[in-house]
Amino acid sequence: MSSVPVAVVTGSNKGVGLAIVRALCKQFPGDVYLTSRDPGRGQAAVAQLQQEGLRPLFHQLDIDDLQSIRAFRDFLKDKYGGINVLVNNAGIAFKVNDTTPFAVQAEVTLKTNFFGTRNVSTELLPLMKPYGRVVNVSSMQSSLALGRCSQELQQKFRSDTITEDELVQLMNKFVEDTKKNIHEKEGWPNTAYGVSKIGVTVLSRIQARLLNEQRKGDHILLNACCPGWVRTDMAGPKATKSPDEGAETPVYLALLPSSADAPHGQFVSDKTVKPW
Ligand code: NAP
Numbered sequence: 001m002s003s004v005p006v007a008v009v010t011g012s013n014k015g016v017g018l019a020i021v022r023a024l025c026k027q028f029p030g031d032v033y034l035t036s037r038d039p040g041r042g043q044a045a046v047a048q049l050q051q052e053g054l055r056p057l058f059h060q061l062d063i064d065d066l067q068s069i070r071a072f073r074d075f076l077k078d079k080y081g082g083i084n085v086l087v088n089n090a091g092i093a094f095k096v097n098d099t100t101p102f103a104v105q106a107e108v109t110l111k112t113n114f115f116g117t118r119n120v121s122t123e124l125l126p127l128m129k130p131y132g133r134v135v136n137v138s139s140m141q142s143s144l145a146l147g148r149c150s151q152e153l154q155q156k157f158r159s160d161t162i163t164e165d166e167l168v169q170l171m172n173k174f175v176e177d178t179k180k181n182i183h184e185k186e187g188w189p190n191t192a193y194g195v196s197k198i199g200v201t202v203l204s205r206i207q208a209r210l211l212n213e214q215r216k217g218d219h220i221l222l223n224a225c226c227p228g229w230v231r232t233d234m235a236g237p238k239a240t241k242s243p244d245e246g247a248e249t250p251v252y253l254a255l256l257p258s259s260a261d262a263p264h265g266q267f268v269s270d271k272t273v274k275p276w
Helices: 015-027 039-051 066-080 102-127 140-147 151-158 164-179 192-214 248-254
Strands: 006-009 031-036 057-060 083-088 128-137 221-226 267-269 272-274
Touching (some): 006 015, 006 066, 015 031, 015 039, 015 083, 015 248, 039 057, 057 066, 066 102, 083 102, 083 248, 102 128, 102 164, 102 192, 128 248, 140 151, 140 192, 164 192, 248 267
Parallel strands (some): 006 031, 006 083, 031 057, 083 128, 128 221
Antiparallel strands (some): 267 272
């Protein structure tokens, strides 16, 4: 088994994820895994970084596919005995002018952004080594969507005692409510992406609390963040930040020094803790 530290970035064949891998290759003292659901796109991205003189490693990972997640988990466990840095970056968003029915957009968006991210966490968080760093890439859209939820939903999503099961039930309820077209009456905002990212931010708060309760002495720090508005296929060419600039906050959280005990369980944007 290798004693080299290891960092993993999901959805990193392009966009913010690729830029996070680039920065980690320069700054993280260990192996850095670029992962992609499509091996061809992943290997092409590895070749691109090799052209820049960097040496990322590659592993297939589709966060929608439990078998793929478990194969990667077993690989990391066998080769490294754990994980030092995990960046949950993979995500999707329908374009604003997409005509796919809203209920379908809700189901598909939640499947990857919330349920996929949760499945990766369920399988990989137990592998986190002491002083490990976990970064869940959420979005400012989560805060905006939270502000547009009913008072009752806002209270639940801000609760310090909400459980993962309760959060999963709420995310499933959103999808079901969109199918019956009663989601607005039930207090939800009209944004599938925003609700999926509420799920990611609240999941991060829950996971951080569980780490406090179950692994207090291991000094693991886990946070959600927004990369900013970044020029990628998702956000388009008018966005204000380059992918490398978008990577700055996730990388800052991924490389918090071993002396740090904060931030933890926070939503961070521009390297600053934001109110939730
Ligand atoms: P992007 O350019 O569209 O890249 C998304 C990445 O996620 C791609 O590598 C994509 O792979 C991957 N992905 C999607 N579904 C996946 C799955 N099931 N399994 C594995 N990988 C999957 O988007 P981006 O702008 O870099 O976004 C990265 C993260 O930042 C996302 O979580 C996004 O929500 C968040 N974010 C972005 C912005 C922004 O302004 N760009 C703002 C706030 C938050 P494929 O190439 O195979 O599709």
